[in-house]
Amino acid sequence: MIEISNLTKRYGSINAIHNLNFSVKKGEIIGFLGPNGAGKTTTMKIITGFMAPTSGSVKIAGFDVFENPIEVKKRIGYLPETPPLYSDMLVKDYLRYVAQIKGLPSSQIEPGVARAIEKANLGQVQKRLIGNLSKGFRQRVGVAQALVHNPDVLILDEPTVGLDPKQVIEIRNLIKELSGDHTVVLSTHVLPEVTATCQRIIIINKGEIAAEDTFEGLSKRMTSTRRFYVKIRRTGDFEAQVKKIVGVKGIRPGTAGNSYEVELDKNDDSNEMLAEAIVKSGAGLMEFRSIDVSLEDIFLKLTTTDVAQQGATL
Ligand SMILES: Nc1ncnc2c1ncn2[C@@H]1O[C@H](COP(=O)(O)OP(=O)(O)OP(=O)(O)O)[C@@H](O)[C@H]1O
Numbered sequence: 065m066i067e068i069s070n071l072t073k074r075y076g077s078i079n080a081i082h083n084l085n086f087s088v089k090k091g092e093i094i095g096f097l098g099p100n101g102a103g104k105t106t107t108m109k110i111i112t113g114f115m116a117p118t119s120g121s122v123k124i125a126g127f128d129v130f131e132n133p134i135e136v137k138k139r140i141g142y143l144p145e146t147p148p149l150y151s152d153m154l155v156k157d158y159l160r161y162v163a164q165i166k167g168l169p170s171s172q173i174e175p176g177v178a179r180a181i182e183k184a185n186l187g188q189v190q191k192r193l194i195g196n197l198s199k200g201f202r203q204r205v206g207v208a209q210a211l212v213h214n215p216d217v218l219i220l221d222e223p224t225v226g227l228d229p230k231q232v233i234e235i236r237n238l239i240k241e242l243s244g245d246h247t248v249v250l251s252t253h254v255l256p257e258v259t260a261t262c263q264r265i266i267i268i269n270k271g272e273i274a275a276e277d278t279f280e281g282l283s284k285r286m287t288s289t290r291r292f293y294v295k296i297r298r299t300g301d302f303e304a305q306v307k308k309i310v311g312v313k314g315i316r317p318g319t320a321g322n323s324y325e326v327e328l329d330k331n332d333d334s335n336e337m338l339a340e341a342i343v344k345s346g347a348g349l350m351e352f353r354s355i356d357v358s359l360e361d362i363f364l365k366l367t368t369t370d371v372a373q374q375g376a377t378l
């Protein structure tokens with residue numbers, strides 16, 4: 065649904081994005097994750113046709129954004145970093161106005177507005193002034209204006225920034241509900257955002273893609289070893305015994321009493337061997353589970369300068 069090829073944008077001497085390539089399938093939700101200044105907003109402005117790239121191309125449903133802008137605008141909805149909301153307009157009037165500018169035929173304006181109000185759950189505030197709404201509801205109006213012409217593709221630039229935790233959850237749920245019918249690209253520098261909503265993650269750093277995968281895939285690729293949490297009843301010479309087991313790279317005491325973190329080779333059956341050896345040792349195995357890598361770990365690894373190169377070679 066979205067095809068991005070060799071996209072480069074320079075602002076004078078600043079290389080905001082460099083040779084980006086990625087594609088997004090129909091119905092997918094993609095998390096576009098990167099630190100401040102990584103080039104997220106720049107990429108989104110180009111995808112939506114608000115800004116021309118220095119070189120490269122973007123296609124939406126097969127239409128080139130700059131050769132067929134009208135076909136593309138019909139298919140794309142955009143929630144910018146700062147949505148252009150008119151605070152002295154009523155919610156419903158504003159959505160009618162946006163539908164008109166987007167060129168919706170007059171017979172489709174009322175149904176389009178009604179659908180956007182329903183999807184963004186704005187029913188109770190549709191007759192209120194935008195300026196009097198809470199920030200969370202204003203953000204919903206921003207999402208509704210992106211949806212009003214029922215586009216196939218939604219580009220959302222940091223949709224939950226500045227919202228309180230309850231509103232964050234509401235907006236996340238809204239985005240999840242929109243997937244399937246819509247292809248969604250969501251930018252954020254808040255890590256939990258992408259694990260909560262996205263099927264695939266693209267990490268961008270200094271204008272280049274540092275990694276692209278599912279969260280599970282990223283976790284796997286980032287670690288050459290696996291870590292396990294082990295809790296036993298009797299410690300004795302447990303540490304020394306574990307060190308002798310084939311595949312064990314290291315062991316260190318955990319935070320709770322009688323617990324350890326054991327680092328293992330990424331070999332498929334090393335965990336089975338470890339569990340078996342602990343049971344046989346008579347230490348009284350009480351708990352055994354793998355320790356997940358957090359997205360924070362991956363993000364830091366991939367966006368910290370010297371390790372970014374390591375990420376790129378994975
Ligand atoms: N209009 C502009 N003129 C000059 N430089 C710009 C302009 N817009 C963005 N930049 C620069 O391009 C780079 C990428 O910026 P961009 O806004 O795309 O990053 P971002 O990933 O959206 O960051 P944030 O998380 O802070 O929103 C930055 O170095 C920024 O300073």
Ligand SMILES: [Mg+2]
Binds near residue numbers: 104105106
């Ligand atoms: Mg931005």
